[in-house]
Amino acid sequence: MMFASACWLSLHAGPPDSLSAGPPGVLGAAYDSYLYKARIAFKEHRFSGLVLIKQLPSDDAIHTVFMSEFGLTLLDVRYRDDAFTVVSGKDFLQDPRLLKVIFNDFRLLLQDFSLVSGLDSEGWEAGEKLKFRHLGGTFIYRFQEGFEVEEAVWRRGLFPHVRMRLERNEERRARSIRFRHRGLPLTVEMDLLKYKGL
Amino acid sequence: MKRIPFLIFVLFLAVVPMLAQPAGYVLVEDASELEEAFRRNAASVRSISSAFVQEKQLAYLDEVIESKGAFWYRNDNSLRWAYDSPFHYLIVIKEGRFFIKDQEEVKVFDVQSNPAFKLLNDLIISIAKGSVMGDERFELKVYEGARDYLLVMQPLDAQLKQFIQQSEVYLDKESLLALRVIIRESDTDFTQISFVNRKLNEPIEDAVFDVR
Numbered sequence: 001m002m003f004a005s006a007c008w009l010s011l012h013a014g015p016p017d018s019l020s021a022g023p024p025g026v027l028g029a030a031y032d033s034y035l036y037k038a039r040i041a042f043k044e045h046r047f048s049g050l051v052l053i054k055q056l057p058s059d060d061a062i063h064t065v066f067m068s069e070f071g072l073t074l075l076d077v078r079y080r081d082d083a084f085t086v087v088s089g090k091d092f093l094q095d096p097r098l099l100k101v102i103f104n105d106f107r108l109l110l111q112d113f114s115l116v117s118g119l120d121s122e123g124w125e126a127g128e129k130l131k132f133r134h135l136g137g138t139f140i141y142r143f144q145e146g147f148e149v150e151e152a153v154w155r156r157g158l159f160p161h162v163r164m165r166l167e168r169n170e171e172r173r174a175r176s177i178r179f180r181h182r183g184l185p186l187t188v189e190m191d192l193l194k195y196k197g198l
Numbered sequence: 199m200k201r202i203p204f205l206i207f208v209l210f211l212a213v214v215p216m217l218a219q220p221a222g223y224v225l226v227e228d229a230s231e232l233e234e235a236f237r238r239n240a241a242s243v244r245s246i247s248s249a250f251v252q253e254k255q256l257a258y259l260d261e262v263i264e265s266k267g268a269f270w271y272r273n274d275n276s277l278r279w280a281y282d283s284p285f286h287y288l289i290v291i292k293e294g295r296f297f298i299k300d301q302e303e304v305k306v307f308d309v310q311s312n313p314a315f316k317l318l319n320d321l322i323i324s325i326a327k328g329s330v331m332g333d334e335r336f337e338l339k340v341y342e343g344a345r346d347y348l349l350v351m352q353p354l355d356a357q358l359k360q361f362i363q364q365s366e367v368y369l370d371k372e373s374l375l376a377l378r379v380i381i382r383e384s385d386t387d388f389t390q391i392s393f394v395n396r397k398l399n400e401p402i403e404d405a406v407f408d409v410r
Contacts, residue, residue: 033261037285039300048287048300054259063259069287071254071263071381071389072361090360193284
């Protein structure tokens with residue numbers, strides 16, 4: 001019985017249920033870091049700062065670090081094993097509701113598609129839309145050839161909760177990223193300052 | 199054999215205080231004379247203008263983020279602190295108000311009525327002038343090197359402690375002005391601001407402090 005179970009697992013685990021050669025992340029597969037200038041508008045309040053998105057192979061993670069223009073680190077979030085965790089952060093940014101918004105936004109941007117169970121590997125090649133259910137939500141990515149994502153939506157239920165729009169520069173890198181939220185007067189705008197390749 | 203780890207521990211404890219003293223610098227036991235010299239010098243500063251290079255070091259991510267800009271200070275507490283690269287961001291302090299310009303948007307804060315901006319205002323101006331000594335919000339140690347003084351400042355103020363673990367200000371021995379400032383948030387996360395092409399006591403037009 002155990003042997004049969006093991007055989008079944010070896011046949012059914014891995015590539016057929018997951019995407020072994022799926023699209024790279026929205027930011028591409030091979031980069032060291034992206035540095036963005038960020039502007040956040042919440043109701044009548046305006047904030048600005050820098051956002052560093054850094055791949056850290058030694059940690060098998062992607063770090064997103066929020067900083068002030070003066071260089072002060074405000075929040076460092078790690079995406080690893082398909083989960084977001086706070087590495088460090090100032091007290092005023094540790095509100096669980098705020099963190100949930102940040103995690104949802106950056107999941108749209110950083111989602112590792114190889115960790116999405118049951119993703120159809122033909123889907124992203126053939127069409128211009130990739131749609132899948134993951135972690136209780138629906139993700140939709142609209143893209144051009146080469147998985148150049150122009151818009152992504154995360155929703156629970158019928159209406160989009162988070163909408164992300166991207167514009168690309170001549171090198172096809174994400175030059176501007178905009179997040180909008182349904183039912184939340186919050187917009188996040190990020191403009192590329194610096195890209196570092198591998 | 200069991201004593202070896204204990205011995206290593208004792209040796210480590212003995213080494214730690216030595217490491218605490220920055221290499222190439224000697225602790226100034228009685229800094230009162232220097233403090234007076236700093237105070238006199240700060241009082242004689244009428245204006246400073248300088249370019250600066252800011253390097254944010256995230257050692258654990260093996261990342262350095264460099265930004266550049268320039269600042270102008272005038273002793274009527276006017277200051278213009280402008281980032282030019284890789285982004286544009288401007289702070290102007292004048293007539294008790296704190297202006298922030300980001301793209302085309304300008305925000306204005308009253309320094310006196312806003313404790314956070316009062317703190318930032320005092321800190322920026324005292325660092326720019328090199329008059330950080332005597333600031334009771336910090337525990338201060340002064341070290342002397344061959345060409346400069348090093349002021350190691352540890353915040354006592356609870357609000358400051360949230361943001362700064364330690365600040366280090368390197369002052370030129372001759373001019374007693376800040377050469378560079380290091381703001382440490384943790385052992386692996388700090389920002390260094392180096393001042394270059396500094397001009398002292400040259401006239402600065404009012405227009406420099408316009409928010410444009």
